Amino acid sequence: xxxxxxxxxxxxxxxxxxxxxxxxxxxxxxxxxxxxxxxxxxxxxxxxxxxxxxxxxxxxxxxxxxxxxxxxxxxxxxxxxxxxxxxxxxxxxxxxxxxxxxxxxxxxxxxxx
Numbered sequence: 001x002x003x004x005x006x007x008x009x010x011x012x013x014x015x016x017x018x019x020x021x022x023x024x025x026x027x028x029x030x031x032x033x034x035x036x037x038x039x040x041x042x043x044x045x046x047x048x049x050x051x052x053x054x055x056x057x058x059x060x061x062x063x064x065x066x067x068x069x070x071x072x073x074x075x076x077x078x079x080x081x082x083x084x085x086x087x088x089x090x091x092x093x094x095x096x097x098x099x100x101x102x103x104x105x106x107x108x109x110x111x112x113x
Contacts, residue, residue, distance in 0.1 A: 003039055007047040010108060011055050017111075018057035026061050028112035034103035036070040036086075070103035 014026055033039050045063060052058040072090075073080050079092035080101070089096050 003043040004047045004051070006039060006106060007044060007051045011051050011058055013108070014061075014111065015055055015057050023057065023113050026058050026111050026113055028062050028064060029058070030064040030066065030109040030111070032066050032068050032105060032107050032109045034068040034070065034105045036100045036103040037106045039106050041065045041067060066109065068103050068105065071101050072098045073101050074098045 010029070010031070014029060017023070018026055031044070033041055033044065045065065048063045052061055055061075069082050071080060072083050074090035074093060074095055075097040076095035077090060077093040079090055081091050081098075083098070087096070090098055
């Protein structure tokens with residue numbers, strides 16, 4: 001499960017941010033997880049409570065996860081689509097030559113204090 005170090009990094013970043021801006025408590029962290037990022041929301045969420053237990057500023061923080069769909073562009077016909085899986089062909093021309101153009105990111109979207 002590679003989600004644990006990612007959650008640890010998010011919490012560490014949020015603690016540093018809270019220290020820098022003198023924020024006593026962060027109540028909500030909103031994360032965007034791209035479907036093509038390989039970060040699974042279930043596992044990310046399951047790591048959250050144990051990790052925030054070590055934080056000074058996120059001890060009672062809740063987590064909101066927004067999944068960002070994977071979007072791909074076909075190299076053959078230029079069609080943009082949302083592949084259901086990484087082996088899916090382009091629905092327009094049936095080509096397997098396409099690139100992910102969005103949905104890879106894992107980012108802190110917002111915090112609520």
